[in-house]
Amino acid sequence: MTAPQPPMPPQAAPQAPPPAPAPAGAYAQPVPHQRPGAAPMAGYVSPIPMRRATLGDALASEWTKIRSVRSTLWTLGVMVALILGIGVLFSAIAAASGDDIDAGDASPLGFGVFGVLLGLLCVVTLGVLTISAEYGTGMIRTTLTACPDRARVLTAKALVFFLLVFATTVVSTLLVAMIGSSLLADHGLREANGSEWLRGTVGVSLFVALVGLIALAIGTLVRHSAGAITAMLGVVLLPLILTIFMAGETLADVREFLATYSIPVQLFALYSGNSDDISGDVLPFGTWSPVLIMLGIAAAALAAAYASLLKRDA
Structure with missing residues (x-):
C-alpha cells in the first residue's frame, strides 16, 4: 500500500491589482466638514472651472428672471398702452376741436402727462413685484443661496428694473410727443424747444423710473406684495388727496407743502417747465427739481432697503 499523501495547503485568494493613481485634475472627494462657500481646502480639486461671481452674473440672473415672468409683460404692456393711448387721445380731442387752443404758454408735449400719470401706477406695481414675489414664493432663499452677497442681489435688481422702465418710458413718451406735436401743430400752441423735449422724454422717464425704485x-422693506403696493399707492396719491380736507389757515403751510411736493404735481411741473411752487417761490433746482427731489427720496429709500436686507433673515 502506498503511504497517505499529506493534505494540500489552501491556496491564497488572488489579490486585486492596486488601483492606478488618479490622473492630475481628476475629481477627489471634498474634505469632510468643509464650510460651504469657503475656499477649497487641501486635497480637493473641482472638475468644474471655478471663478469668483461678479455683479455681471447677478445682472444676468435678474434680467433672466424679470423678462421670464408674466407680470413684467402685463404691467409694462398696460403702461405703454396707457401712455400712448391716453396721450394721443387727449391730443386728438384737442385737435378735433378745430379752434386755437388757449393754453397759455404750454407746449403740445404737455398732453402726455395724463397717460404717464396713470402708467406710473403700473410701474409702482412692477417695482414691488420685482422682489416681493420672491418673498411670497420662497424663491428669495434660493436667490440668496446662489448669491450670498445680499447687497449685490439688490443692486442687480435695482439696475435691471431701472434700465428696463427707463428705456420703455423713453420710447413711449417720445412717440406720444411726436404724435401730439404733429396733431396740434396748427392749433395755436407754440413749438416745444429742445429743453422741453429733453424734459418731456428723458426727464419724465427718469422721474418714473425713480418712483419705481422707491x-x-x-x-x-414690507416683503408682502399687497401691503407694499397699497403703501406705494398711498405715497403717490394720498398727499394730494389730503390737501382737499385741509381747510383753514392753521394747516395752510402743510397743505402747501403736500400740494407742491406730491408726485402728480411734480410730474405736471416737469412737463410744464414751471420751477415755481404753489406759493410762487422758486424750487431749489430749477426746472429739473422734480427729478432731483425724486432722486434723493429714492436714494434714502434704497439705503433703508439695503440695511433691512442685510440684517433681517430671508
Missing part, C-alpha cells in the same frame, strides 16, 4: 425699496 416701490422696489418699499417691497424690500
Whole structure:
C-alpha cells in the first residue's frame, strides 16, 4: 500500500491589482466638514472651472428672471398702452376741436402727462413685484443661496428694473410727443424747444423710473406684495388727496407743502417747465427739481432697503 499523501495547503485568494493613481485634475472627494462657500481646502480639486461671481452674473440672473415672468409683460404692456393711448387721445380731442387752443404758454408735449400719470401706477406695481414675489414664493432663499452677497442681489435688481422702465418710458413718451406735436401743430400752441423735449422724454422717464425704485425699496422693506403696493399707492396719491380736507389757515403751510411736493404735481411741473411752487417761490433746482427731489427720496429709500436686507433673515 502506498503511504497517505499529506493534505494540500489552501491556496491564497488572488489579490486585486492596486488601483492606478488618479490622473492630475481628476475629481477627489471634498474634505469632510468643509464650510460651504469657503475656499477649497487641501486635497480637493473641482472638475468644474471655478471663478469668483461678479455683479455681471447677478445682472444676468435678474434680467433672466424679470423678462421670464408674466407680470413684467402685463404691467409694462398696460403702461405703454396707457401712455400712448391716453396721450394721443387727449391730443386728438384737442385737435378735433378745430379752434386755437388757449393754453397759455404750454407746449403740445404737455398732453402726455395724463397717460404717464396713470402708467406710473403700473410701474409702482412692477417695482414691488420685482422682489416681493420672491418673498411670497420662497424663491428669495434660493436667490440668496446662489448669491450670498445680499447687497449685490439688490443692486442687480435695482439696475435691471431701472434700465428696463427707463428705456420703455423713453420710447413711449417720445412717440406720444411726436404724435401730439404733429396733431396740434396748427392749433395755436407754440413749438416745444429742445429743453422741453429733453424734459418731456428723458426727464419724465427718469422721474418714473425713480418712483419705481422707491416701490422696489418699499417691497424690500414690507416683503408682502399687497401691503407694499397699497403703501406705494398711498405715497403717490394720498398727499394730494389730503390737501382737499385741509381747510383753514392753521394747516395752510402743510397743505402747501403736500400740494407742491406730491408726485402728480411734480410730474405736471416737469412737463410744464414751471420751477415755481404753489406759493410762487422758486424750487431749489430749477426746472429739473422734480427729478432731483425724486432722486434723493429714492436714494434714502434704497439705503433703508439695503440695511433691512442685510440684517433681517430671508
